[in-house]
Amino acid sequence: MAINIPKIENPKDFFLFHDGLNNISFDLDFCITKKYRCRANCHMCYIQNDWVDDENFYKYVPTSVPTGDQLKKLFEIFDYYDVVSTIDDLKYLKDNHPDLFNFYREYGERFSISSMTDNALFRHVEVIENDIKAKGITEISFSERFMKRVPIERILVALDRIQKKIQIQKIKIIIMPDCDNTESIRQLSDWAQQCGVELQKHLEFVAGIEAKLDQKDQYLLDLEDAKKHESTVYTEENGEIYPIHSEVLFLMNDGFYSELKSATSAHRSVPFASIHDFDPVEFLPKVLAGKIKDYGRYVHQIKNKTNPYFLYFEYVTNKIRVNENFNFIPYMLLNTRSRYYQQLIASGKMVETGKGLLNAKMSPADPIVSLIDISR
Numbered sequence: 001m002a003i004n005i006p007k008i009e010n011p012k013d014f015f016l017f018h019d020g021l022n023n024i025s026f027d028l029d030f031c032i033t034k035k036y037r038c039r040a041n042c043h044m045c046y047i048q049n050d051w052v053d054d055e056n057f058y059k060y061v062p063t064s065v066p067t068g069d070q071l072k073k074l075f076e077i078f079d080y081y082d083v084v085s086t087i088d089d090l091k092y093l094k095d096n097h098p099d100l101f102n103f104y105r106e107y108g109e110r111f112s113i114s115s116m117t118d119n120a121l122f123r124h125v126e127v128i129e130n131d132i133k134a135k136g137i138t139e140i141s142f143s144e145r146f147m148k149r150v151p152i153e154r155i156l157v158a159l160d161r162i163q164k165k166i167q168i169q170k171i172k173i174i175i176m177p178d179c180d181n182t183e184s185i186r187q188l189s190d191w192a193q194q195c196g197v198e199l200q201k202h203l204e205f206v207a208g209i210e211a212k213l214d215q216k217d218q219y220l221l222d223l224e225d226a227k228k229h230e231s232t233v234y235t236e237e238n239g240e241i242y243p244i245h246s247e248v249l250f251l252m253n254d255g256f257y258s259e260l261k262s263a264t265s266a267h268r269s270v271p272f273a274s275i276h277d278f279d280p281v282e283f284l285p286k287v288l289a290g291k292i293k294d295y296g297r298y299v300h301q302i303k304n305k306t307n308p309y310f311l312y313f314e315y316v317t318n319k320i321r322v323n324e325n326f327n328f329i330p331y332m333l334l335n336t337r338s339r340y341y342q343q344l345i346a347s348g349k350m351v352e353t354g355k356g357l358l359n360a361k362m363s364p365a366d367p368i369v370s371l372i373d374i375s376r
C-alpha cells in the first residue's frame with residue numbers, strides 16, 4: 001500500500017510516527033515458496049539481480065502445502081490483517097508445481113493478488129479467468145517503458161478480462177523521464193475512471209528523478225502527487241534502492257522478512273521470525289528488530305553519507321533500542337485503525353489506555369522501544 005508521508009526532517013519523530021510498527025498495519029505479502037521468484041522478466045524489475053538461480057530454486061520449494069497445525073497458524077496470522085496478498089508467480093506454479101498451485105485453487109478466496117507489474121499482467125490473465133477465485137487484485141503497475149513497447153489496446157483488453165472476474169483496486173503508472181506516453185496514459189486513465197479503479201502515478205526509483213521530469217506533461221501526469229508517493233525510498237546513483245520499511249511485511253512460506261530483497265535473495269538475510277512460534281505480542285519486538293537490522297546493513301552500504309535517508313537509517317540503528325520484555329506500545333507506533341491493533345484488544349492480550357496499548361497484567365508501563373538520545 002502506498003501512503004503519502006512527509007519527508008524526513010526529524011529522525012526521532014519520523015521513526016515514532018511514520019515508521020515504527022507501520023509495516024504490520026497494512027498488507028501482508030505471502031509466498032508459498034520460501035523465496036520469492038517471479039519469471040515475468042520485466043525490464044524495470046529492481047530485484048532482478050537478487051533471484052535465486054533456477055538450478056538452486058528447488059531448495060526453496062516446499063515438498064507439501066501447509067496443512068494441519070501449520071495451516072491453522074497461517075490463518076491465525078492472516079486474521080491480524082485486512083489484506084493478505086499472494087505475490088507468487090501463479091503461472092510458474094501452475095506450470096511447474098501443480099500441488100502448490102492447488103493450494104491457491106482451494107484457498108484463493110483468502111488472498112488478494114498483488115505484485116503484478118508489466119509482463120506479469122499477461123501471465124496472470126488465464127489463471128485468473130480459469131483457476132483462482134481471489135478476493136481482488138490489490139494493484140497492477142505499468143512502467144512507462146512497458147507502455148511505450150506494448151499497444152495500449154492490448155493492455156486494456158487484458159485488464160477488461162481480469163476485471164470481469166475480480167475487482168482491480170488500483171492501477172499504478174511508473175513515470176519515467178525518457179518516455180512520452182501521453183495518449184496511452186490518457187486511455188488508461190479513462191479506463192480506470194470508467195471501471196471505478198483508483199489510478200496513481202509514482203516516480204521511477206532513480207536518483208534525481210524529479211529534476212529529470214521537466215519535459216513531462218505536469219498536468220496529465222499529476223506529478224506533484226506522484227512525488228509524494230516515492231518519499232519512502234532512497235535510490236543511490238548506482239541504482240541500488242533503500243526503502244524505509246513502513247508499508248508491508250513479507251511472509252515466505254513460514255518465515256517473515258522486512259524487505260523484498262531479503263525475501264528474494266538466497267544470501268541477504270535469514271527470516272527475522274517464523275510462523276511456528278508466532279505469538280501476536282511477542283512478534284512485535286521481532287518486527288522492530290528485523291527492520292533495524294536491515295537499516296544497519298544500509299548504513300554500511302550507502303555511499304552518500306549526507307542524505308536524509310542515510311542519516312535516518314544511522315539514527316534508528318544507533319539510537320533506538322528494542323525491549324523484548326515490553327508491556328506497553330505507545331499509540332504512535334502502531335496504527336490504531338489497523339486490524340492488528342484491534343485484534344490485540346479483541347483477543348484480550350492488551351488493553352487501550354488512551355496513551356497506547358498495555359498488557360494489563362504487568363505494571364508499571366515498560367515501552368517496546370527506548371530512545372538512547374531523545375534530544376535529537
Ligand code: SF4
Pocket residue numbers: 038039040041042044045046047115116117118119120
Ligand atoms: S512482475 Fe515484478 S517481480 Fe516480477 S519481474 Fe516484473 S517487476 Fe520483477
